[in-house]
Amino acid sequence: MFEQSEHPHRRFNPLCGDWVLVSPHRAQRPWQGQLEIPATAVLPSYAEDCYLCAGNSRINGERNPQYRQPFVFTNDFAALTEHTPAYQHNEDDLFILQSAQGTSRVICYSNDHSRTMPELSQLQILQVIRSWIDQYQQLSQQYCWVQVFENKGAINGCSNPHPHGQIWASNTVPTLPAKADSAQRQYLQTQGKNLLLHYAAQEIQKAERIVVQNEHWLVVVPYWASWPFETLLLPLSPIARMEQLNHAQQLALADILQQLTIRYDNLFQCAFPYSMGWHCAPYTPAGDDQPDNLAHWQLHAHFFPPLLRSASVKKFMVGYEMLAEVQRDMTPEQAAARLRAQSNVHYKTPIAKLKSQGADHAQC
Template identity: 50%
Template sequence: MSGPEIHFDPKDHQHLRYNPLRDSWVLVSAHRMKRPWAGQVEKPLEEHIPRYDPHNPLCPGNTRANLEVNPDYESTFVFENDFPALQPNAPNPGPDQHPLFQSKAARGVCKVMCFHPWSDVTLPLMTKEEVVKVIDKWAELVEELGATYPWVQIFENKGAMMGCSNPHPHCQVWASNFLPNEPALSDRCQRAFYEKHKEPLLLQYAKQETEKKERLVVMNADWLAVVPYWATWPYQLLLLPRRHVLRISELTTEERESLADIMKRLLTKYDNLFESSFPYSMGWHGAPTGPHLKEDNSHWQLHAHYYPPLLRSATVRKFMVGYEMLAQEQRDLTPEQRERGTNVWTSSWQALSLAGSVSVQDICFEPEIQKRDKHQIPFVCLCTQRGKEEGYKIQRGGIGFAPLHDHVEGSEPPVAPSAVSSVSLSFGHPEVSQGKGPPNTVLVARAHTCNVATLASSLRGSSTHTACTQIR
């Protein structure tokens, strides 16, 4: 006698999802998130990173391993990697002796790009103008290296959990005389889709996700970021332009500015998710370069992948081991499902959508505290509108900031997160004091000073109780 018919529910029943960029399948086992966690817990993330470290080889004015001295740079800074994985003049390995033992020549260049002269800032903490300069430099490097090499890979490993040994904000750019495995596979898949459907795969996907809004995290006029339907990592993101663009060097000025805006928003959401500086590996994929510049690459669409390792908290990560290494990719949390429990309180899409997206606004209290150098300390005030009657309230120290004080004296370290209190804010963004602005928007007022007491004294002139804190 057969039992009652079971209706499929993606959040309760395992199933496979197709990844069209890799022509592969991902096993989704959403019901496994109900199991208690007894696995490895990582050490808490580093909370105290000095703005300038005389021993850090990426800081301005410091000497690197090859004894070259960095300039006193004030924006981005690019240099040849002192320990490159690819070199331009490597010898050819010669003819193969057996079909099971093949080798080919591998040549290229590896560069390191510093985003900012300060070690204690990350992309979401930088101003929009500073992030635009990073994007401009990315585009410049793709154009410069892509004139010769078939592939230029821009990637950032953020956080020690992702193998980053230096906290200074930076990325790497590797150019190679060959098309690496992942972009070669993506090229084949996008080409096959284009030949069949006469439209770029990722352009069609962006349209579908914009309409469905099931996995959409952030979007503006030119860009959207989604947790992809086939995501393997819990908080994986795919960043896409909304028009057909082959390479990052082809972005207009307006698109670069809107890209800076959406990068700050999505990376802020990452940091707010577990109230820590969120680790990840990210990279850009665009149409091949070098000899491929003369080919028709209409099947390509520029995009960026974000692969964060975190699973349930800032100290619990997902491991790609066992079944993932020996059989196929597998994940427990679906991009859409909503789970309630001690550790899993929402889906990856909803969690990122609900995490605060902070806008940074520079403000000036007094002319003498506007100076910026590597020894100075920025201060921030966070607020979110709760309605005109309540005014703006500070709710929590987000985006990896140290927690908020509700009173500042001297240069004492910030209080613990549990001690964060709600206090009014009446300055900074022009709309704050007027009680205007979109509902539930998080705002940041940022000033730069080398003395906590000086800033606190300026703040006490406000008609309401204010709060400030140091950025890590």
């Protein structure tokens, strides 16, 4: 008899059309490979040599303001620039090139150098959410895609430990969001349903992969998850873009982000690394941006953590993953159960801090 928690199988990802190989029995294999250094160091609330701390000078000589709320500025080493000359080249449909215009911004979550998102109060997370919304509103006036994301932890390539995220905007829709746009549009056309709204309803009914849920939001380890403790964050009502969130939905989002990231940290008792990012409906020229044209899109966030068995063992996407298809060593159901079992109180939080966070939440 086939047992999905023991036997190899493949799962389909309807957002991109890819398959994932699941090999649950491999989770027991001995590990003699590379060990990472867990992110357990206690950082100061201010660091003189940090380019992102309030009041400090950045590498280009500009001085940060004495900010107390989220601070956004143009990246000093921007991956996209606004004034790139327009250019296209196509030779035999094999050597195709086009110039890219855009901008890259950095968002410092708070002035406290030591506090990552799970250690912020809900009020502080709410301020981050409202900064995201403000950036979407600004950048969508000029660009068709706005990508909000965060790389947390040195293991994920983060070059500065000060808690921060990034916002890149471009004049073209990137590859992965374009696939998600096509898949959601096709699902609505063929099934008559919004793909991710329908998926959220099914996950709630099955209750196998839910990590945490509140009135307006759901976090699951998706059925097709690639990374060991990957999660998908979904609104429970039709929302195509973050700017559409009302006050109650914003408050609930702050709550769900805090709950999820606390569970991540508690899992291996470390500052849990991940890459996360939001996908919302692309922005289109005036006249095309009508509600009917957004009915297929559902706002969602992906969390892709690289840790596998412990704070020191990383999941590597190499070999078969690079040459064939993604493979994972535990089922999404097993991963969800482990995350769901974690406390919603951060492992470093004393009772005094809990009372302080409750006071902040009351101000929301």
